[in-house]
Amino acid sequence: MTNTCNLLEEEIKTTPKGPGRAGKDLERINKGMHMKLPIHISESKKRPEVPRQAAKLATEAGIILRRHIPVLPRWNKLQHEQDHHSNYIKKKFVQFFMDTTSKPVISACADMLRSGRRQMRYKLKKKYFDNVPESQRITKSPMSSMDDNQWAELLKLWSSPQHIETCLANQRNREKIRMYQRTGSRCYVAQAHAVRDKFKDAEPTAVDLFREFHSSRKTGSVSETVQKALDDMEAMMEEPV
Structure with a gap:
């Protein structure tokens, strides 16, 4: 298990980002400015105020999360066990000019990692678990960034009575919302x-x-x-x- 984790960690640190449309767009912007796109996050803010900075940072964060960060059941596991948070910030620094030692940047990256991981876990559950008969549920990880043991932990979490009750309670609470923001994906x-x-x-x-x-x-x-x-x-x- 230790060797598997070490190999996974080494893969996360060395695997290059693919060309992708979103990645090419950011590279075109950096090339046009002859520098990496600067990212400024003010004190007590979780995102950049400038829309272009916020959009490109969110896009790059999603690419890194999908390709390199495993979806674990608990946030504390993701943050402490394999130091993915630090690696997550380093990979962002490759494409952006930002102070990775400042508290606002660290806090914003942690929030984006936490919320992005939660959204990915929701999508995986919806596609591979909800309304899927138990006999037809896959036992191997559908993502290259996760191993089979990590996927088994997710299946165990989703099947627990406590998690099922929490999901039902959240669903009831969402039905009480009367006013929805219409800002789209922009923060x-x-x-x-x-x-x-x-x-x-x-x-x-x-x-x-x-x-x-x-x-x-x-x-x-x-x-x-x-x-x-x-x-x-x-x-x-x-x-x-």
């Missing part, structure tokens, strides 16, 4: 930066951003629930402090 910080031009010299308020993020992209309209929330916030802001 909140980047979207807030992108809409600044619409307000010209004035800094958008929390109410302005709430309206922008919950409006239909096609018609610009909002639902009755969102409109009521906007009316309540505006009335609250007009009250004397």
